[in-house]
Amino acid sequence: MRRRDSGEGDFAGRVAVLLGGGSGLGRAVARLVCAQGGEVILGGRTREKLEKTAAELGCRASWMQVDTGDSRSLERFFSRVEQVDFLFNTAGDYVTGPLRDLSFSEAESAFRAKFWGQYMAVKYALPKISQDGAVVLMAGADGARPTVATPAYVACNAALEGLARGLAVELAPIRVNALSSGAMDGNFWATRKSAEARLEAFERYSRLNVLGRVGTEAEVAEAVVFLFLNSYTTGTTLYVDGGLSMR
Template sequence: MTTSPDSEALDGRTVVLIGGGSGIGLRVAHRVVAAGARVVLGGRSPQRLADAARELGEAVATWRTVDVTDDASLASFFDGIDRVDHLFTSAGTYRVGPLRELSAQDAASPFTSKFWGQYHAVRHAAPKLSSDASVVLMAGAAGARPPGPAPAYAACNAALEGLGRGLAVELAPVRVNVVSPGTIDGNLWAGRPAADREAAFAQYRRDTVLHRLGSEDEVAHAVLFLFTNGYTTGSTLYPDGGYTLR
């Protein structure tokens, strides 16, 4: 029986997934566990994390609460982890909207949660990273093609792509890459008003080359590629259906 490259690269490894209790993070967790890895799930909801760990199998999945906007919380989270072979952070809560409408605090929220949250997660993980570890940052296709009047959100995603390149240089031989999805039909959109969701989905289908939405599992597949391809670093991968090409 032959093993897949993913299984060879991930077997026995420790994968830390902040935001791993739901959505894309949980889909990544399922894939890496299937490939033989152990996962440490992080997030703010103990119930969600406990449910995810049971779903994955408590022999291979542990969890710890963490708030990526709280430096002390991140420090405590990583203090309890001996070794990090792969890190992916998909957690983040923020507001999106036009320059003239958002408060200063709401406009800053993508940077506070998504950009600085990932920056500081990597900073705290750095002493624990193995010599051949990898980090995958989560940005979004909006950084390359703003979807509308949401300049701070677009700028945050573009900044994360730049952060990935900068960290790839500084942390080498640890590899650092970025995944920048388009609109995904999954957990993030499920809690939004139906009318807003359907309008956004219809517009995205019109704007892409493939004329469809992506799935959480398709993004998870891209993350696994970046975890396991040992010659890819400083790159941004767009599982966006061709949105950035139009």
């Protein structure tokens, strides 16, 4: 790790690879990393989003297109990356719903896109990850406390928490943790759900947790940065869920 000079940020000389970094939570993390002197490499499928976010962040940001559901695409992506100090992946499209309603392919989509996408990203990034680096896996608070009928998605999030523990043992001293967030008011709900669905979900979630509100992408991004930087935290799951998981 490069020694930081006086006045430099916590991420000076470090590179964070953020898959899904063109929007939403990934973009919020990118802003924090760049604000603290780091560089970011944004990955995702949509060129326009990546270009726009990289331009907004400035000279410390670069981007490449990648499909995190395609192992060959991930392998090509990381073959072009020289340095990885931090890895975080929020990319992936999948279907959620009750067992009774989903086809097997739909139910399996969360594992294909969210679990195996993150697993493969770590695998192909590993030769480039610095020994004092960190991986943060994106799980979800409903892996610990389901609140709606989405059993395959719940299982996927629980599996990602287990994957973090397993990788923490295998990859040490590289640190690996999972982040399990609750509902966030941000890009997903603004672009993929109707206003009515958003209101209903946020009201329900606010009733179920301790703080009585949903979170923001900025709040969850701060937790990601903590897991990037804390040098004595590994193999754990950080719940950023307003207290949902303990009710």
